[in-house]
Each structure stands twice: as C-alpha cells, then as structure tokens.
Amino acid sequence: MLNEATLLNEEECYLRLKEDICRGILMPNQHLVELDLAKSYGAGRAAIRTALARLEQEGLVERERYRGARVRLVTEEEAIEILEVRTALEGLAARRAAENATDEDEGVLQDILHEMKIYYEANDLLKYSDCNTRLHHMLIKMSGNKTAAKVLDTLNSQSVRFQYKTILQRGRPDKSYEDHRAIVEAVIRRDPDAAEQAMRLHLGRILNGLRDLF
Amino acid sequence: MLNEATLLNEEECYLRLKEDICRGILMPNQHLVELDLAKSYGAGRAAIRTALARLEQEGLVERERYRGARVRLVTEEEAIEILEVRTALEGLAARRAAENATDEDEGVLQDILHEMKIYYEANDLLKYSDCNTRLHHMLIKMSGNKTAAKVLDTLNSQSVRFQYKTILQRGRPDKSYEDHRAIVEAVIRRDPDAAEQAMRLHLGRILNGLRDLF
C-alpha cells in the first residue's frame, strides 16, 4: 500500500500548529479555518479544534465564538511587557543559577561563552544568536525552577517574531557579548546579586533597543 | 415549559470547571470523566472535552491519552517555585506601580491599608486576607503590565490550595501588616527600588513560612 499514513492526533496537531505559528508560516491575524487545516495537515477536525483551544490558552491564537480562530497579533506594547516579565524571571533564574552552580555547569557556561566569542568575531549572527539562546536556557535550567522555565517558554513563543528583529539590529551583538560575559562571570563567582544585576542590565539593553525600534 | 435551560457552552464549562477546581470541590488527582461532568453540569461532552484541554494548558488539569483527565496536584516543591516566580513578578509590579502612581491610586492604596489595619486589630483574618488580595491586585493593575497580570493570575489559581494555609499560620498577619505598610509607603514616596525591595521582603517571609510548613 502506498499511503500507509495515519492521521495526526490532537497532540501532533498542537505541536505542528505551534511550530507553524512560531515560524511565521501562519501569519498574525490569519484566519484559521478548521476544515482547511485538517485537510492540509491530514488530521480530523476535532483534533484541530482542541489544538486551537489549547493554543488560545497559550496566547498564540485568538478565538471568537462562531467566528473561528486567528493567529494572535502581539502588539509592540505587548512585546515590551513580555520583555519586562522576562527580565524579572531571567533575573531570578540567574540568581538561582549562581546559587546552584556545580563545577560541570561552570564548564558548560564557559564553553558556550567561548563559542559565542568565536561566532561574534566571525560575525556569524545566526550561530551567535543560537549560542545566545543556549546560554539563556542553560541558566534557566540551572535555576531549577521548572515553573519559571515553563512561563518563559510560553512567553518566548509569543514573541519570537520580535526577537529576531532586535538580534539583527546593527551594533547589538557588540555589547551583547560583554553582557553575557558579565553574567557568566558572576555566576561562576557564585555571586547571586551580581548575576541577577547583570542579567537585568542585559535584558534592559535589549528592551531599550526594542523601544528605539518602535 | 418547566425546563427552559439551555446547555452550557464550552466557555461556561471552562469557567465552571476552573472554579470547582480552585474551590476544591474537585479534589487533586480526582479523575474527571467527561460524560459524568457533562451530565452534572448540563453540558455536552465536546464542551467539557475542550474545556479540559484548555485547563490542561493552564496547569490545573493533567490529561493522558486514552486515560482521561485528572485534577493536577501541585506539589510542595512546586508551590515554592510558584512563590518564587510571584516574588519576581510582583516585585516588578511594585516597582512599576511606584513609577506610575497617580494621586488617586495613592488614595486607594491608603484606603485598603487603613481597612487592613482595622481588620488586623479586630483579628478578622478572613477580611484581612481579602484586603491583602485587593492590595496586591491594585499594585499589579497600577503596574500597567497586563502580561504579568495574566501570568500571576494563572499561577494563583494553581496555588490557591496552599495560600490559605499560610494565611492561617499563627503569627503571620502581624508582620504581614507591617510588610504591606512598607510597600505602600515606598510606592507613595514614588521610590521604585524601595517598593520592589519591600515586596520581595514580604513575599520572602511568606516563602519562609511555607518552607517551615513543609
């Protein structure tokens, strides 16, 4: 038989939709018609439907009764709010990371930072940005606070569209590398206050960049 | 006709379920059978079903494929994580509140604080706790950050079960009133740093109370 493929279940639809929204394949304000999505994904309408309900709760989709779902547009104002929340939460994460850091953690952080420097000097913005993400994730993981991690993950998926804009802002990576170096240094010194402070400074700069952009 | 009542729609099911979980009518780990809920609420199974999917995303319910949904149990460890996140976020809120405060806001805060003192002296814990909630909400509202407000609201509904325990801890309200007074004072002074600091101190004490409890 040629087409053995089974239909996507709800969880798979959820993941696929989330990815397509985050990647921008489904654009903000785009109307999400259940039957169309079901056909194009190879899924049942029920699966799509509940997936959309979950995505609404997650803030990626808006639904209106009898009027369907659309990709939620994150306003500029909201992008700033999200960044403020990120600052508070990643500040907490950096603090806890400094408190909890093991010697292995230390090594991982330094490795990432080292890699970062290389890509920074090679002017490879894409890979630099990748290191950036990994460093932040590492600190969050080190904090041990899974609740904070989940909230941050949700917020990130809402604002991915904006993130890459700031990254590509000219001149940004320069200070950004120094910021990260300062954070890692504070964590390695096991200095929670300094770690939080450094993280706040870093995200504060990004926030200013965002304000300028608008 | 005697029974004019129309069935509950999805949104209503969602709200009802959320309330029943938060109030403890539906207990942690309790198995939530779709058909049973549908009958007892007077709703269709589909409405219950999608409501449960949304509540899963919100962290109030756990679902497992082919095994149904149950009320999620928030562990003690998690309650602490949530309180840490609250500290970071309400610290931010207090800071912003101090930055944004209008004269009217000032009046409202002082009114609540005054009421609080009365109930404190009358030893009316329930009404005292109510003022507490209102004060925190007011500060969050004053911060103007709707994203933070939403996150805090979600986290609160997850940990309501734990909250009332700490409130009823003997000796807690004493310091608690002083804490709130300090927060309000800093906000009225328009001193963001002090406001954040005071809020952190306040929630830090509650966190210690929680740790003692475990």
Place this chain on the structure above:
DNA sequence: GTATAAATTATTGTTGACAATAATGTTGGA
C-alpha cells in the same frame, strides 16, 4: 445608484454513533 431586506454561503458548534484503548473481572490450569 444606493440602501435595505432577503437569500445564499461558509464556518463553527453540537450531537450521537462507533472505534480504539486501558482497566477490570473471569476462567482455567498448574
């Protein structure tokens, strides 16, 4: 030609039946 009302269409919401799966209970054999 324009504005209002009616008819049509597209889409979502709901229902009931059935399939898939996991949990439970039962039987038969050592």
Place this chain on the structure above:
DNA sequence: TCCAACATTATTGTCAACAATAATTTATAC
C-alpha cells in the same frame, strides 16, 4: 493459591451529519 490468558466493561478518541450563527451576495424598493 496463584498466574496467565481471555473476555468484559468503562472511558476516551474520532468521525460524519446536522444545527446555529455570521459573512456574503443578491434582489428589491426608493
């Protein structure tokens, strides 16, 4: 008695048809 295989039951997942609603188009009057 205990265990394994099988049968039964309860519950969830899925589908297709239909009802309810909103959006769109057409028809009508002025």
